[in-house]
Amino acid sequence: MTLNPPPMQLQSLATEARFIELEPYYHPTGDEIALFEVAYLNRLPLLLKGPTGCGKTRFVEYMAWRLKRPLVTVSCHDDLTAADLVGRYLITADETVWIDGPLARSVRAGAICYLDEIVEARRDTTVVIHPLADDRRMLPLEKRGELLQAPPEFALVLSYNPGYQSVLKDLKPSTRQRFVAIEFRYPEPAVEETIIRNESGTDHATASALVRLAHMTRNLKGNGLDEGASTRLLVHAARLITRGIAPATACHGAVAEALSDDPEMLRTLDEFATSVF
Amino acid sequence: MPKTVDAPALQQQLEYLLGPVLSARRSAAPLAQAIATLDLARQAFVLHWIEVIDRSNYELAYRFAAAAPAALEVLDETAARAWLLEALDRYDREGLHSASSLLQDHAAFGTAVDHAVACNFEECAGVLRLFVRGLGGRTLQVEAGPRVSTDTDTLFLPARIAPMPSKNENFNIFKGLSTLLWAQNRFGSHHHDLASACAAYPEPGHAADLLMHLEMLRLTPRIAALVPGVARLLENWHGNPDPRCLRLQQPGATTCDSLVLLEQLYGRLEPPRLPWRIHLHTQASARREARVERERGELAALLAQLLESQRGPGAGEDDDAGRFSIDHHRGAGDGTNYTLRLDGQPLQAPPAVGERIESLLQDLGEIPDDYLQAQAGPDGNAADTAGTAPQEGSRGFHYDEWDCQRRHYRRSWCTLREIEIKPGNSAFVDATLARYRPQIEGLKRSFEVLRGEDRRLRRQHHGDDLDLDAVIDARIGVRNGQEMPERLFTRRQKAERDLAALFMVDMSGSTKGWINEAEREALVMLCEALEVLGDRYAIYGFSGVTRQRCEIYPIKRFSEAYNTAVRARIAGITPRDYTRMGAAIRHLCTLLSAVDARTRLLVTLSDGKPDDYSDHYRGEYGIEDTRQALLEAHHAGIRPFCITIDHEARDYLPHLYGPVSWTLVDQVEKLPLKVAEIYRRLTG
Numbered sequence: 001m002t003l004n005p006p007p008m009q010l011q012s013l014a015t016e017a018r019f020i021e022l023e024p025y026y027h028p029t030g031d032e033i034a035l036f037e038v039a040y041l042n043r044l045p046l047l048l049k050g051p052t053g054c055g056k057t058r059f060v061e062y063m064a065w066r067l068k069r070p071l072v073t074v075s076c077h078d079d080l081t082a083a084d085l086v087g088r089y090l091i092t093a094d095e096t097v098w099i100d101g102p103l104a105r106s107v108r109a110g111a112i113c114y115l116d117e118i119v120e121a122r123r124d125t126t127v128v129i130h131p132l133a134d135d136r137r138m139l140p141l142e143k144r145g146e147l148l149q150a151p152p153e154f155a156l157v158l159s160y161n162p163g164y165q166s167v168l169k170d171l172k173p174s175t176r177q178r179f180v181a182i183e184f185r186y187p188e189p190a191v192e193e194t195i196i197r198n199e200s201g202t203d204h205a206t207a208s209a210l211v212r213l214a215h216m217t218r219n220l221k222g223n224g225l226d227e228g229a230s231t232r233l234l235v236h237a238a239r240l241i242t243r244g245i246a247p248a249t250a251c252h253g254a255v256a257e258a259l260s261d262d263p264e265m266l267r268t269l270d271e272f273a274t275s276v277f
Numbered sequence: 278m279p280k281t282v283d284a285p286a287l288q289q290q291l292e293y294l295l296g297p298v299l300s301a302r303r304s305a306a307p308l309a310q311a312i313a314t315l316d317l318a319r320q321a322f323v324l325h326w327i328e329v330i331d332r333s334n335y336e337l338a339y340r341f342a343a344a345a346p347a348a349l350e351v352l353d354e355t356a357a358r359a360w361l362l363e364a365l366d367r368y369d370r371e372g373l374h375s376a377s378s379l380l381q382d383h384a385a386f387g388t389a390v391d392h393a394v395a396c397n398f399e400e401c402a403g404v405l406r407l408f409v410r411g412l413g414g415r416t417l418q419v420e421a422g423p424r425v426s427t428d429t430d431t432l433f434l435p436a437r438i439a440p441m442p443s444k445n446e447n448f449n450i451f452k453g454l455s456t457l458l459w460a461q462n463r464f465g466s467h468h469h470d471l472a473s474a475c476a477a478y479p480e481p482g483h484a485a486d487l488l489m490h491l492e493m494l495r496l497t498p499r500i501a502a503l504v505p506g507v508a509r510l511l512e513n514w515h516g517n518p519d520p521r522c523l524r525l526q527q528p529g530a531t532t533c534d535s536l537v538l539l540e541q542l543y544g545r546l547e548p549p550r551l552p553w554r555i556h557l558h559t560q561a562s563a564r565r566e567a568r569v570e571r572e573r574g575e576l577a578a579l580l581a582q583l584l585e586s587q588r589g590p591g592a593g594e595d596d597d598a599g600r601f602s603i604d605h606h607r608g609a610g611d612g613t614n615y616t617l618r619l620d621g622q623p624l625q626a627p628p629a630v631g632e633r634i635e636s637l638l639q640d641l642g643e644i645p646d647d648y649l650q651a652q653a654g655p656d657g658n659a660a661d662t663a664g665t666a667p668q669e670g671s672r673g674f675h676y677d678e679w680d681c682q683r684r685h686y687r688r689s690w691c692t693l694r695e696i697e698i699k700p701g702n703s704a705f706v707d708a709t710l711a712r713y714r715p716q717i718e719g720l721k722r723s724f725e726v727l728r729g730e731d732r733r734l735r736r737q738h739h740g741d742d743l744d745l746d747a748v749i750d751a752r753i754g755v756r757n758g759q760e761m762p763e764r765l766f767t768r769r770q771k772a773e774r775d776l777a778a779l780f781m782v783d784m785s786g787s788t789k790g791w792i793n794e795a796e797r798e799a800l801v802m803l804c805e806a807l808e809v810l811g812d813r814y815a816i817y818g819f820s821g822v823t824r825q826r827c828e829i830y831p832i833k834r835f836s837e838a839y840n841t842a843v844r845a846r847i848a849g850i851t852p853r854d855y856t857r858m859g860a861a862i863r864h865l866c867t868l869l870s871a872v873d874a875r876t877r878l879l880v881t882l883s884d885g886k887p888d889d890y891s892d893h894y895r896g897e898y899g900i901e902d903t904r905q906a907l908l909e910a911h912h913a914g915i916r917p918f919c920i921t922i923d924h925e926a927r928d929y930l931p932h933l934y935g936p937v938s939w940t941l942v943d944q945v946e947k948l949p950l951k952v953a954e955i956y957r958r959l960t961g
């Protein structure tokens with residue numbers, strides 16, 4: 001008799017709640033830290049809105065460190081089901097074993113549970129978080145007949161990018177209205193420069209040119225680009241440049257190719273890159 | 278080896294092609310003699326293009342025939358094509374005179390030798406437009422024009438740049454010129470009427486050259502703050518500035534400083550020669566004033582709406598409350614940071630408001646308080662278009678059109694407007710519903726089957742639930758000493774229909790009578806059926822006369838529910854004019870592209886070929902333009918499909934839609950039932 005190996009999907013769920021030991025670098029762009037803290041103390045769930053690569057994930061990591069809570073991150077994708085979050089039965093040779101999903105684990109551990117890009121998940125998943133996101137703060141494990149009560153330390157944080165989702169993929173009002181929202185935008189030029197320098201060790205001139213490049217691409221949002229270059233892409237480009245890659249080449253690889261496949265657009269982005277330096 | 282055509286044969290052909298502009302004093306004989314000296318390929322080239330140009334203007338074709346033999350001595354085929362296309366574009370834009378002067382002067386267009394390194398506007402227009410957009414500020418058009426200048430709405434650039442020895446350097450001249458003209462707009466050069474200022478000098482042209490040079494000195498540091506790469510280029514053009522001009526490079530220098538220096542230095546400073554002369558557009562000031570006036574009105578109306586949404590109706594009537602104000606922050610570099618306040622409280626400006634404010638800021642430097650009074654416009658709803666892409670300007674939408682003869686787009690050739698349909702009598706809808714009740718019930722049932730319900734897959738390797746049957750079997754199996762099977766789960770399969778369909782309905786005059794009636798009935802039934810399915814759909818009618826009046830009639834937008842207003846519009850569909858399909862397809866595709874769906878379907882309901890009154894749309898031209906528009910749709914990830922009642926469809930629809938993406942409904946009276954059926958097959 002052989003044992004079933006755990007299916008692939010379940011292996012990937014076995015990420016443990018993790019404590020963040022070292023202070024992550026996070027540069028505040030407004031009063032988001034205070035807002036997060038007050039919401040946390042009042043046990044209110046949070047919704048982080050903002051375009052890709054603007055620091056949402058980094059912010060949550062920073063807050064987890066600051067509040068000294070373990071962090072469980074789930075990247076939602078369009079096959080993610082309620083069972084993936086809550087948990088499910090597994091079969092072994094002669095018994096069925098219940099395995100907690102990441103959401104159940106965070107509730108038990110009093111962790112911060114971060115559901116990244118929640119609208120990507122299947123619709124039924126948003127429903128399981130409802131009782132957890134209001135006064136009840138409960139997670140029903142229906143298949144097991146168990147009701148988990150969240151401890152005060154537990155926090156639910158969702159992220160969501162309103163930019164490129166369709167009207168259809170929007171969050172339902174009943175979900176949305178349970179959360180305190182924090183809006184993220186790309187930081188002010190001076191702040192964005194500081195972030196790039198800190199993350200890549202590049203010099204002032206390079207960081208400033210990259211920020212100008214980013215603004216030019218952001219002006220093209222809706223004119224051939226779905227999104228402009230994010231802070232993340234700028235950090236990537238800066239890292240290549242500090243390691244000796246020519247700026248135009250670095251921007252082509254890290255920024256232009258990441259934003260578009262269209263030859264005309266690529267040509268334009270390359271022109272931006274040669275013009276800002 | 279095929280022989281060349283001899284002069285008498287050519288003369289005969291030319292007399293036929295150019296007949297209308299030949300006369301006793303103007304014969305085809307000299308033309309024929311000159312063309313006879315060319316080799317066969319060149320002869321064919323000339324004759325082909327005479328035929329093409331004929332469609333625009335016989336006189337122009339004649340002048341081409343006269344100029345071609347000499348030109349083809351020096352221009353290779355690609356260069357000759359560029360030269361001709363530019364002449365045709367000029368004809369479209371500026372008329373015969375400008376076009377024939379280019380035809381007479383092919384030398385100015387460059388010789389075959391430099392063609393390889395020349396940069397044509399047409400080739401790089403896309404990149405230049407994006408580049409200028411990326412620089413920021415108010416949206417500016419970028420076009421080729423006879424003189425490099427800006428009228429504050431459009432940047433005019435040369436059709437072709439060739440003085441430098443490499444293509445890249447020539448492109449850089451384009452880049453430098455566009456950035457400079459952009460900066461004139463961005464940094465307030467035209468806040469003053471520069472053309473009048475120059476007119477006061479003995480030699481206005483000379484004054485304008487000097488002023489453009491001074492402005493370039495002033496703008497270079499501004500440009501350097503954003504795109505130093507381009508600024509270095511401009512510095513190369515203007516060299517080290519004259520010491521008397523240095524104050525223009527101080528931060529805070531304005532066009533006033535340039536005007537003062539113009540007065541001091543006129544006749545005392547010779548501006549350096551640039552790779553391209555930059556002109557002053559005489560209309561710049563007038564354009565700016567007209568725009569300010571228009572946007573001021575729009576802003577007032579938008580603010581009235583904003584006030585109402587903030588405070589409820591009737592707000593702002595007593596004078597103490599409902600006051601908007603603006604703080605201008607002079608930020609580093611970008612001068613347009615501002616905060617909008619309502620009664621002192623900061624307010625996030627909606628995009629439509631922000632756009633007007635930014636444009637006015639760019640035109641005026643700051644926004645005077647009396648521009649911020651909320652005032653409903655004459656029709657009270659200036660902002661209705663706000664937030665929906667694409668935005669219709671006061672002059673309509675513009676679309677390119679494909680000219681199959683030129684093998685080239687005519688830029689912004691068609692003007693298209695969205696026009697409200699006058700609601701019809703909704704008794705029509707009720708009657709249709711009553712008449713087809715059983716069929717509609719049938720349709721609904723067949724559509725229900727399609728509805729995206731999740732299916733459970735059994736005996737899966739992994740999944741979100743145990744498959745009880747499988748588990749029981751497994752237990753039994755294990756008891757009996759078999760191996761533990763692996764497929765014990767059920768999994769739900771996503772069956773979401775991620776589909777958006779846009780129906781494009783022929784409203785041309787030829788649909789008059791029962792076709793129109795069948796179309797309307799078809800739409801009613803389609804809507805009934807689609808409501809069951811839950812697919813996103815929209816319906817638009819199309820018609821028009823000539824390229825200046827292409828019309829689109831919204832019947833049901835994607836964002837609208839199938840409600841009484843939509844029903845009344847369906848009832849109100851009436852036959853109108855012609856079918857210039859290309860522009861309609863291009864417009865509807867932009868709408869469809871804005872919807873996020875895995876599959877986007879453009880379904881055309883038509884009764885015949887594309888057709889329009891005059892300008893040769895009928896026939897090959899119209900068919901090829903339509904085909905090109907459909908190809909563009911394909912590129913944009915849209916699947917076109919056509920339902921037609923034209924019995925001749927077989928002759929041209931396969932060419933337009935491919936062999937399978939169209940269908941003929943051969944009896945009009947079947948149309949109402951068929952349309953929904955076809956849609957079901959198409960998406961099932």
Ligand SMILES: Nc1ncnc2c1ncn2[C@@H]1O[C@H](COP(=O)(O)OP(=O)(O)OP(=O)(O)O)[C@@H](O)[C@H]1O
Nearest residue numbers: 025026027052053054055056057058199231232235
């Ligand atoms: N405020 C900030 N402080 C420090 N680093 C930042 C900040 N904003 C962005 N970054 C940098 O940008 C990178 C991307 O940020 P992050 O991964 O948090 O983006 P995100 O908003 O979660 O994006 P996505 O929506 O794509 O997941 C970070 O790795 C970091 O280098």
Ligand SMILES: [Mg+2]
Nearest residue numbers: 056057058116
């Ligand atoms: Mg993230």
